[in-house]
Amino acid sequence: MNPHSDSLTTSGGRNALRMERRLAHPPAKVWSAITDPAHIGQWFPSEVTVDLRPGGAMTFHMPGVSGIAMSGTVTDADEPRLFAFTWGEDHLRWEITPDGDGSLLTLVHTFGDRFGGASFASGWHLCLTALSQLLDGASTAVPRDTGELHEAYIEQFDLGQGVVEDTPDGPRIRFERQLVRPAETVWAALTSGEEPAEGAQAPAGCTAREAPAGPVTEVRAPAALAYRWHPEGTVRWELGQGTGHGARLTLTQTGPRGFDADAALDAWHDRIEHLAARLLEN
Template sequence: MRHGTLTKKGDHVALRFERRLAHPPQKVWRALTENAELAHWFPARIDGPREAGAALSFVFPGENAAPMSGKLTVFDPPKVLEYMWEGERLRWELKPEGTGCLLVFTTIPSDRAQVTRDAQGWHFCIDNLEARLDGRPAAKHDKELFARLNAEYTARFGLGGFPAFLRSGANRVAASSLDIPGLEASVFDGVDGTQVVLCHATQDANTGERLQDFDEYLVVLEGSYVLSLNGNEMPLAAGSEFIVPKGARASGRYTAGTRTIHAFGGRGLKRAEAK
């Protein structure tokens, strides 16, 4: 399988790629560690001693951006290379297989919501690593290619959570307004009195029944949501949208990991105090 897979690793998720390469570990190791080789497939030059515990700098040639920092945590040639890059852990493992080897690359993203972006980027990089080892030309940064990879990984992974800028302290729903264990929410107020609420279930959760004060537009982004409307249950899968009318008796039941958007014709929830 050439595509990356997503697995749970403690409280985080891990993005993992496996590639069977027709080259011995020693050759692949040079491609992973030497800047002359990294230039053909890796997004940055890595400056710093190649020894465990060494501080690293990630430099983007031809760009004015300041170098990014990191640390080399494991250096065991030609088996395991692991380093931190601005808070993200990258681990490369080489396992001999006949005259070639199995490459296992694992990264733990700092933000789950960025995993689709990370997956498409690393997929592209590892494709070019393989091309370099095989003596083939590297693929160019092509909009069509990245659009295809983005669509593939979005279908596989989703975002898993809302981006951090949508979950700021000023947008979090006050506990007094939304007291539902396992449900995180952020609220945005429109100038015309409408309100949009983003909900993410960190565990199975039930909203309890309420009488609708306003019309509500509901979209299920990821996972599954069971809407109960006037006593009738309607399972809604990812991609479903629904209008809940004013005056209805409604409740919702989330499975863990589900994300929904609710747009109301008025302001039924209060903002949290900014922290």
């Protein structure tokens, strides 16, 4: 299964993750594996109940989680060609086409959170691996991603870039980046295990070459840290709820009019990628 054939496109605030996999089994067998709840539960990320008709209801139960279920609706059920449904605010479209003596399975996952794209892709990559193994009659046990697959999709989909935003007060640097470790682990990496305090110098791990250390103006471990790098400029790190098993990082830098925002953008990209690589070691 070649992840390099996977793609992520964005249009109108919605994102479409497209993944193609060739399976050495006829469409009818693949159809059964992706629509029969007894089979779905062996490779899909949740247990599923489904009324297999357009407009039919679906429920999604996460294994080991009681009392919580998401709902969806079947939008297409054209055996053995097309199965599509909503899952919360997302839409999943599974298309099966004959391919020699096997099938080509195409998944299109449409969702709103662009920066979750690598989490979705790495998760579906493992699910599709398990589906292939189920069809082959093998064990569907697939090792979880320890972060390397996620980071490969970050690079492939170019999800690690920041932007320079124009504001009435001047340019603002902004990065949003999904990480692969929880906020507590990220916080420890940023602060080298120390507990920063308001008024003290910002930890070196929170600075970049275009934003030297200054006094801390806000600290809420492990969720937020801000410091003043210039009399007219601040840097703020925020760690919130993300997709997968890691924190979502939002970093912003403001500064005086005329500060080199492009150089700062490059510096923060290098700093965040260094942090992401370090997290893979933990």
